[in-house]
Amino acid sequence: MSKTGTAKDAFVISSIAAGILFGAPSLVEAGESSGHEEFKASFETQQIRYGHTGPFVSNVQEKLKTLTLYLASVDGNYGKQTENAVKQFQRLHHLKVDGIVGKQTQAKLTSFPLSTTVLKLGDKTEAVKTYQEQLSQLNYYQGQLDGIFGPQTLQAIKEYQQKNNLEATGELTITTQMHLKSNRNKKGKTLSSVKAKNTQTLEHQSSAITFAKTLVGTGYRWGGTTPAGFDCSGFINYVYKNSGLLVPRTVNEIWNFGIKVNKAGIGDLVFFQTYKPGPSHVGIYLGNGRFIHTSSSKGVSIGEMSNPYWNSRYLGAKRLPKG
Structure with missing residues (x-):
């Protein structure tokens, strides 16, 4: 086989693979794996970006929807709304903001659980304690690390949200939880x-x-x-x-x-x-x-x-x- 033939064959194979991943949902969906497994499998060799279609785009949309970053319908079409949601996710996690679901963005997306609970006043969980510890390290929270979502925890969250241009609800929304988990600024308040x-x-x-x-x-x-x-x-x-x-x-x-x-x-x-x-x-x-x-x-x-x-x-x- 000539070098020219090899390059041509490689291009055809690559095109077929891309078609299976992004343009032919029926071929991918014929397997028995779960949506999450498909989502992870698609990340092995591919980037997902504007213009792509298919089940893996749907999985990205589902994930971003769970994190309240994507508010449109899950349709498998990587359009502007999906791209903007990906960019917002990348900003929150100090990733390159290019709107492309590449290797690093893929890894960060798959690191989050499939469902996240909003935490609010009156909750008593280990999860609350985890965020109290983070807020304490950032000098927003001065109280006990007891896992009790009381008035002082609420006030600390509000101050954090205000400083970081998040919606100041005082609740640990999914977006606030994501922001806290990825926050590299250890200075907090002076x-x-x-x-x-x-x-x-x-x-x-x-x-x-x-x-x-x-x-x-x-x-x-x-x-x-x-x-x-x-x-x-x-x-x-x-x-x-x-x-x-x-x-x-x-x-x-x-x-x-x-x-x-x-x-x-x-x-x-x-x-x-x-x-x-x-x-x-x-x-x-x-x-x-x-x-x-x-x-x-x-x-x-x-x-x-x-x-x-x-x-x-x-x-x-x-x-x-x-x-």
Whole structure:
């Protein structure tokens, strides 16, 4: 066979292979392999790009649709919408942004699971802990790595989304998860901004305590939320509303809203179990073992944590998120 003949034959073979991969879905789909296996198999020798058609293009579209980057119909046609979705994926993962599903883009696409769950406030999973760790490394999250999606985690995610031009929902959307997993920027927020936020929080707590002390002597009233009479949670609600922070109405809701701390600090909320199981009484910690609260016998007053009644019923402390 001549050199010319060899080159010609190679071109014909290559054309047939490309036709099978991109232009003849029926030949590929005749096999027994799953869609994911077909997707991986197509990546062994081929690039998928604008103008291609076939089942492997559909697989790329399905993958990008799962990741909420491709919003059009899965039709197996590599058009502009598919190309733009691929480019967005490449930007998120610091890949060459050319809109071509080549070797590196292929490898990154296949590394993601076929389904991803949006994580949101109230979730308690190991996945949440993983993202807390990442946000902590980037200096967005300052709380405990406990896998609990609470207000502090939500705030950290919002700040991350805002800084990285993502939709600031406060939820760990699939796009946000992808962005966090591929983020190479370990600097995050500057130390000065963290200190500024902590200073702002301390000022907020000081303001709440100062105002709370002016209410000492106010009488008790079941369901009361004004100086005409408070119950314990109504008092907390009123005090922090005056300081610009809205908190839930009931003790249990406030307990779930707050961020757990190992040791109460000035301005933290302290919780007790009194007339029923679980948190049923709350006050504001003043430091030096004292807290301000509303009791049914004394109204708004200052109590001692060491008092046998309160000491035996103490459940723990929570910190209210700022803003």
